[in-house]
Amino acid sequence: MVLCALRQQVPRCSSHCRTWARLLQRQRSSCVYSSIHGFNQDEIKEKLQAFHGGSIDLLKQDSGIAVLTINNPSRMNAFSGSMMIDLEERVSQLENWPEGKGLIVQGAAETFCSGSDLNAVRAISNQQDGMKMCMFMQNALTRLLRLPLISVALVEGRALGGGAELTTACDFRLMEAGSVIQFVHKHMGLVPGWGGAGRLVHLVGSQNALKLLGGAVKVDPELGVNIGLVDGVLEGHQKTEGAAPLLQQAENWLSRYTKGPAPVIQAVKKVVLSGRELPLPEALRTEKDIFGTVWGAPANLEALASKSKHK
Numbered sequence: 001m002v003l004c005a006l007r008q009q010v011p012r013c014s015s016h017c018r019t020w021a022r023l024l025q026r027q028r029s030s031c032v033y034s035s036i037h038g039f040n041q042d043e044i045k046e047k048l049q050a051f052h053g054g055s056i057d058l059l060k061q062d063s064g065i066a067v068l069t070i071n072n073p074s075r076m077n078a079f080s081g082s083m084m085i086d087l088e089e090r091v092s093q094l095e096n097w098p099e100g101k102g103l104i105v106q107g108a109a110e111t112f113c114s115g116s117d118l119n120a121v122r123a124i125s126n127q128q129d130g131m132k133m134c135m136f137m138q139n140a141l142t143r144l145l146r147l148p149l150i151s152v153a154l155v156e157g158r159a160l161g162g163g164a165e166l167t168t169a170c171d172f173r174l175m176e177a178g179s180v181i182q183f184v185h186k187h188m189g190l191v192p193g194w195g196g197a198g199r200l201v202h203l204v205g206s207q208n209a210l211k212l213l214g215g216a217v218k219v220d221p222e223l224g225v226n227i228g229l230v231d232g233v234l235e236g237h238q239k240t241e242g243a244a245p246l247l248q249q250a251e252n253w254l255s256r257y258t259k260g261p262a263p264v265i266q267a268v269k270k271v272v273l274s275g276r277e278l279p280l281p282e283a284l285r286t287e288k289d290i291f292g293t294v295w296g297a298p299a300n301l302e303a304l305a306s307k308s309k310h311k
């Protein structure tokens with residue numbers, strides 16, 4: 001059905017259909033774990049469902065910017081099991097949003113996320129269940145990062161443990177003045193398991209990653225910017241008179257990257273993603289395929305007809 005929808009969007013020739021089918025195939029295979037790794041998604045979902053509370057809310061806006069809210073205020077937006085399932089479902093919805101251009105991930109009630117719900121963690125503290133939860137969340141967060149949308153984590157208050165890992169599954173991170181990102185795993189006798197360590201090394205280098213994880217360092221906006229973890233600092237709207245609401249500030253910040261037609265913005269994200277993740281020869285072939293989806297497409301033809309100078 002999804003493939004049919006894509007065919008309707010790109011009716012120009014069958015080679016484009018083949019390209020889209022191939023890209024779609026790649027998107028489907030964007031999970032890290034499948035049955036060949038002994039991963040059974042239905043089995044872990046059943047287990048996670050028993051730990052309910054909170055929700056992950058998705059608002060798709062006409063502007064092409066969606067807002068994903070981690071919503072469990074009574075536990076500082078910690079991830080219950082049912083929220084992990086919610087997250088995976090919201091990511092599926094975003095994977096199939098042709099009009100989408102950007103995504104803001106935020107926490108409810110003025111804080112970002114305090115990681116996994118410690119009540120659930122205690123209940124599944126055995127080795128086997130821990131591994132299954134780890135694989136489930138790595139799959140979900142890998143798919144989040146690989147969405148064809150330009151994503152930003154809006155950090156207000158605290159992003160702790162798995163919450164800190166979640167910020168690294170976005171393309172950008174914005175911090176409110178006074179907020180903190182902290183990989184507290186060491187204090188819990190853990191290391192990141194939701195893919196946060198691997199992504200952190202890519203973002204800040206292995207030296208800085210070792211310092212942040214080894215010292216469970218509290219990263220404030222200044223340190224975050226200095227080491228390249230954080231892309232912008234927002235004015236605390238409650239402390240700074242006249243400052244716009246944080247979500248508004250984040251939308252303004254993101255809009256410079258999401259201005260333009262959705263197929264072009266999605267193609268931008270896809271070429272960067274392939275360059276980030278694939279060996280160069282494969283990244284080049286993927287870039288060619290993606291280029292083929294925008295070359296001669298409406299936005300390209302319109303630009304050729306109307307513009308000749310970029311001032």
Ligand SMILES: CCCC(=O)SCCNC(=O)CCNC(=O)[C@H](O)C(C)(C)COP(=O)(O)OP(=O)(O)OC[C@H]1O[C@@H](n2cnc3c(N)ncnc32)[C@H](O)[C@@H]1OP(=O)(O)O
Pocket residue numbers: 074075076078114115116117118119121158160161162163184185188190191192193194
């Ligand atoms: C691979 C994933 C690894 C992980 O994510 S492990 C989990 C890492 N996260 C943590 O250890 C955070 C533990 N929580 C804290 O340190 C503090 O609660 C925190 C977030 C600094 C907030 O401190 P305060 O502002 O003093 O507020 P508080 O402690 O009274 O918390 C308010 C209510 O929220 C609850 N809460 C906060 N974080 C939670 C969590 N992760 N799981 C379950 N419940 C959590 C906390 O128990 C309290 O509930 P209650 O009001 O006592 O019923």
